[in-house]
Amino acid sequence: GAVVSQHPSWVICKSGTSVKIECRSLDFQATTMFWYRQFPKQSLMLMATSNEGSKATYEQGVEKDKFLINHASLTLSTLTVTSAHPEDSSFYICSASSAGTGHEQYFGPGTRLTVT
Amino acid sequence: QKEVEQDPGPLSVPEGAIVSLNCTYSNSAFQYFMWYRQYSRKGPELLMYTYSSGNKEDGRFTAQVDKSSKYISLFIRDSQPSDSATYLCAMKTGGFKTIFGAGTRLFVKA
Numbered sequence: 001g002a003v004v005s006q007h008p009s010w011v012i013c014k015s016g017t018s019v020k021i022e023c024r025s026l027d028f029q030a031t032t033m034f035w036y037r038q039f040p041k042q043s044l045m046l047m048a049t050s051n052e053g054s055k056a057t058y059e060q061g062v063e064k065d066k067f068l069i070n071h072a073s074l075t076l077s078t079l080t081v082t083s084a085h086p087e088d089s090s091f092y093i094c095s096a097s098s099a100g101t102g103h104e105q106y107f108g109p110g111t112r113l114t115v116t
Numbered sequence: 117q118k119e120v121e122q123d124p125g126p127l128s129v130p131e132g133a134i135v136s137l138n139c140t141y142s143n144s145a146f147q148y149f150m151w152y153r154q155y156s157r158k159g160p161e162l163l164m165y166t167y168s169s170g171n172k173e174d175g176r177f178t179a180q181v182d183k184s185s186k187y188i189s190l191f192i193r194d195s196q197p198s199d200s201a202t203y204l205c206a207m208k209t210g211g212f213k214t215i216f217g218a219g220t221r222l223f224v225k226a
Contacts, residue, residue, distance in 0.1 A: 006159075032212050041124075043204060043218045044160070093159050097212060104150070105214060107159035 002028050004096050006108035013084055013115055021079045021111045023094030029074035030096035034105065035067070038091045050077055074098075084115040119143050122205055122217030131226050135192040139205035139217045142186065146207040146215075149181050151190045154202045154219065163203075164190065195224045 003026040013019050023033060032051050036044040048064075050056035050071035058064045066088075068080040077096075081088055091112050095105040122139045129135055137151075148167055152160035164179040166172045166188075172179045178191040188207070192199055205217040 004159075034212075034214075041221075044216045046213070049212060091157070095159075104162060104165050106162065107152075109159045110157065112157065 002096070002104075002106040004030075004094065004106050004108040006094055006111050008111060009109060010112045011114070013113070015085055015115055016083055018080055018082045019084055019113060021081075021092055021094075021113075023077045023079070023096070023108050025075050025096040025098075025106075028096075029098055030077075031074065031098045032096070033071055033077040034095045034097070035069060035077075035079050036093045036095065038093060038110075040091075044093065047079075081113065084113070086115045089113055089115045117142055119215050120205065120207060120217045123220055124218050126221040126223055128223040128225060129195055131195060131197060131224055133195050133224075135190075135195050135199070135222060135224075137190040137192075137203050137205070137220050137222070139188050139207075140186055141188070141207060141215075143207075143209070143215075144183070144186065145209045147210060148208050149179070149188050150206040150214070151177075151179055152204040152206060152216075154204060156201075160204055197224045197226045200224045 005024045007022045035047045047062045048056040048058045056069035071077040093110040095107040097105045120141045151164040154160040169181045169183045176193045180189045202219040202221050204219045206214050208214045
């Protein structure tokens with residue numbers, strides 16, 4: 001089946017620093033990648049959708065200058081949380097999709113970000 | 117009104133029980149319906165993917181879609197403690213954007 005990886009799985013950073021999270025599709029080419037945020041015991045909140053080689057489309061209320069998304073290749077997308085603050089602490093999950101997967105989304109294992 | 121409504125539970129059942137999980141939706145344009153299972157601190161895992169109305173079975177799991185009622189269900193037969201997780205329904209139109217339910221937390225007691 002389609003496999004998506006994320007790195008790191010857990011990161012702790014100090015307030016004011018930036019953190020980069022990688023999302024990779026391991027066995028298929030992902031034309032579209034999604035970034036979600038999930039708070040404890042809550043559902044997934046879509047942050048942005050990115051297509052390879054294009055600028056990401058951000059959901060309403062998501063600061064594009066704070067959450068930088070790059071989808072430079074068909075197997076890699078990155079999310080950079082800039083000038084992180086404690087309220088950015090959350091579980092960040094990416095997913096990937098392509099025509100080859102029937103447009104189904106396959107999720108990565110998630111990255112837990114803690115900002116101190 | 118949310119586009120997708122899902123009871124967050126928790127739902128607690130004894131081992132071996134049949135579990136019924138449900139979602140309702142308001143957008144009649146939804147055509148693709150999915151169920152994901154999410155273990156604590158893990159990413160969601162796709163369980164079932166259905167197009168339009170009807171039933172789909174995969175092992176102990178059966179997904180049902182009733183578009184006339186805007187209602188979808190996931191049944192788990194012979195539930196096991198390892199089925200304890202949060203189950204998310206999801207749906208979309210022909211595009212890429214997927215709308216997720218809030219998730220139902222399921223506990224299967226041994």
